[in-house]
Amino acid sequence: MKKETRLKVLSTYLALILLVLIMLFPLLWGLSASFRSDQELFEYALPFTIHTLLPVKATLSSYVEVFTEYHFLKPILNTLFVSICTVVLGCIVDSLAAFAFATFDFRFKKVIFAVILVSFMIPFESIALPLYAVVNKLGMVNSFAALIVPCMADGLVLFLFTQFFKELPEGLLEAARVDGASWPVIFVKILLPLSKPVFITAGLMIFINQWNAYLWPLVAARSADVMQIQTAMGVFQQQHSTKWSAMYAASIITALIPLGLFLPFQKYYIQGIANSGIKG
Amino acid sequence: MKSSIKGNKGLPYLLIGPACILILIFKICPILYTLVEGFTYKGSFGLGTYALLFQDPSFYKSLWVTIKMNLVITPLQIVLAVGMALLVNTTVKGIGVFRTILYLPVTISITVATMLWGMMFNANNGIINSILSIFGMAKQGFLTDVNQAIWCIIVIATWIGVGYWMIFLLAGLKNIDEAIYESARIDGAGWFTRLFRITLPMIKNVLLFVLVADTTTNLLLFVPMQLLTEGGPQGSTNVLMYEGYKSAFLYVDRPRSAAIVTVLLLLISLVCIIQFKLFEEKDEKRIKKENKEPRLAAKKRGRIR
Numbered sequence: 001m002k003k004e005t006r007l008k009v010l011s012t013y014l015a016l017i018l019l020v021l022i023m024l025f026p027l028l029w030g031l032s033a034s035f036r037s038d039q040e041l042f043e044y045a046l047p048f049t050i051h052t053l054l055p056v057k058a059t060l061s062s063y064v065e066v067f068t069e070y071h072f073l074k075p076i077l078n079t080l081f082v083s084i085c086t087v088v089l090g091c092i093v094d095s096l097a098a099f100a101f102a103t104f105d106f107r108f109k110k111v112i113f114a115v116i117l118v119s120f121m122i123p124f125e126s127i128a129l130p131l132y133a134v135v136n137k138l139g140m141v142n143s144f145a146a147l148i149v150p151c152m153a154d155g156l157v158l159f160l161f162t163q164f165f166k167e168l169p170e171g172l173l174e175a176a177r178v179d180g181a182s183w184p185v186i187f188v189k190i191l192l193p194l195s196k197p198v199f200i201t202a203g204l205m206i207f208i209n210q211w212n213a214y215l216w217p218l219v220a221a222r223s224a225d226v227m228q229i230q231t232a233m234g235v236f237q238q239q240h241s242t243k244w245s246a247m248y249a250a251s252i253i254t255a256l257i258p259l260g261l262f263l264p265f266q267k268y269y270i271q272g273i274a275n276s277g278i279k280g
Numbered sequence: 281m282k283s284s285i286k287g288n289k290g291l292p293y294l295l296i297g298p299a300c301i302l303i304l305i306f307k308i309c310p311i312l313y314t315l316v317e318g319f320t321y322k323g324s325f326g327l328g329t330y331a332l333l334f335q336d337p338s339f340y341k342s343l344w345v346t347i348k349m350n351l352v353i354t355p356l357q358i359v360l361a362v363g364m365a366l367l368v369n370t371t372v373k374g375i376g377v378f379r380t381i382l383y384l385p386v387t388i389s390i391t392v393a394t395m396l397w398g399m400m401f402n403a404n405n406g407i408i409n410s411i412l413s414i415f416g417m418a419k420q421g422f423l424t425d426v427n428q429a430i431w432c433i434i435v436i437a438t439w440i441g442v443g444y445w446m447i448f449l450l451a452g453l454k455n456i457d458e459a460i461y462e463s464a465r466i467d468g469a470g471w472f473t474r475l476f477r478i479t480l481p482m483i484k485n486v487l488l489f490v491l492v493a494d495t496t497t498n499l500l501l502f503v504p505m506q507l508l509t510e511g512g513p514q515g516s517t518n519v520l521m522y523e524g525y526k527s528a529f530l531y532v533d534r535p536r537s538a539a540i541v542t543v544l545l546l547l548i549s550l551v552c553i554i555q556f557k558l559f560e561e562k563d564e565k566r567i568k569k570e571n572k573e574p575r576l577a578a579k580k581r582g583r584i585r
Binding site for chain 1: 302311313380385390394399507544
């Protein structure tokens with residue numbers, strides 16, 4: 001290897017390592033801090049020693065506390081329920097509509113598709129406050145329905161499905177149609193098995209969105225029965241802002257679930273995001 | 281798949297029906313509702329809400345904070361995301377692992393990020409003050425300091441954001457043909473020339489998308505303010521989105537909140553239109569320039585090829 005290129009590789013690694021350290025630091029620090037007691041955290045903050053960063057005596061007590069004293073299990077289960085329901089229902093609603101947009105010709109198709117795309121360029125945060133009024137009129141406030149139903153139809157996911165269905169080989173459906181298969185059979189028997197990747201991408205995106213949602217659950221689901229994990233975190237932060245180790249532990253638990261899903265399916269998730277940007 | 285297959289006449293409508301109804305009720309209705317509610321004053325149609333809002337000094341202060349923050353945060357995030365994408369686009373060994381690590385904050389919620397960083401930025405026992413003490417720096421106020429709080433929030437939002445925007449830019453970079461760089465390198469084009477003459481123009485569309493989407497996201501940022509600063513100290517982090525949230529749920533003044541959200545939506549559209557225009561103009565200028573200097577342009581193109 002030439003000296004110049006070796007130097008270049010070396011500096012690339014240096015820059016990468018520095019970057020990764022900065023990006024990873026809050027997570028690693030949070031992980032380390034979650035195994036310590038509040039007392040230890042405050043005591044070793046200053047002056048800076050190795051024990052500012054690493055536990056003197058590692059303990060799991062803050063994790064236990066999070067579940068026994070602060071009852072985080074309920075919001076976690078609530079959020080899992082809401083996220084999984086939204087993934088299943090959202091995939092059904094969006095893939096069916098996308099199937100129609102990709103396969104059929106019908107009146108107003110272009111207009112309707114355009115309206116759907118434009119409506120989703122308006123971010124959810126900006127309509128969360130007026131959406132409350134709508135959901136309130138429908139009598140859905142403080143129910144799981146308030147969290148699931150408005151998030152089922154997602155323009156981005158619909159767009160991803162449409163794009164994927166359009167790229168399937170031509171003639172596939174015609175052949176089945178000539179053989180006399182009905183549309184439901186075609187959808188279930190031919191389309192679904194081919195569409196695993198896009199369903200994984202869509203499911204992952206919906207799940208992570210729902211799991212991480214904060215503003216909408218904060219507005220629409222405040223009662224303990226339907227409390228979501230991110231809202232529970234927010235409430236905890238406002239009520240017990242000095243319980244640091246518990247806050248770190250809760251943060252780590254809340255972050256772990258989407259991370260655990262993301263890592264094995266990283267390829268699909270990244271592909272999905274990138275596609276929506278380039279084709280969109 | 282071709283879109284010319286004929287099915288039953290009603291079938292397509294049946295299939296898109298659920299999605300369309302959901303979008304109509306939960307997306308389009310709220311938008312219209314906002315517009316209408318903003319024009320409701322004491323129960324009847326009128327401009328009273330806007331009149332009050334535009335006379336309110338706290339609205340202007342909040343608007344100014346919003347604009348100020350966004351003038352810093354969006355360019356900062358774009359530059360960092362482009363830099364990261366360029367860095368990660370290299371082909372050194374183990375680059376996949378680095379990429380994965382940089383993606384990690386993308387899956388983490390803004391709530392978790394806010395809590396983690398909130399404690400790290402704590403003025404008394406926060407780890408960042410501990411680290412600064414290594415360099416002999418005094419304790420900083422961070423979130424409790426009028427001048428620093430907004431910067432802390434910018435750090436939090438950027439930590440979450442850059443990895444996400446990098447994904448789009450990296451995908452754009454991967455679409456560029458390597459051969460273009462090869463010939464540019466042979467012609468002796470330096471790193472900066474290649475960046476500004478080849479790379480950035482080639483990912484222009486992705487860049488525009490990221491710019492618009494990032495601007496929108498940042499204009500609507502409000503979780504760190506709600507959880508950490510409550511708009512303070514002294515209103516220094518009181519962005520419009522948080523003011524709108526407070527109007528609806530603390531002051532129970534829904535028309536005011538609707539009016540603020542409308543202003544925000546207008547602001548977002550305005551910024552996006554300006555960005556689209558700027559990108560278009562640049563394009564036209566370049567075409568004009570190339571027409572004026574056909575030989576030079578042809579030479580350039582030939583070289584790039």
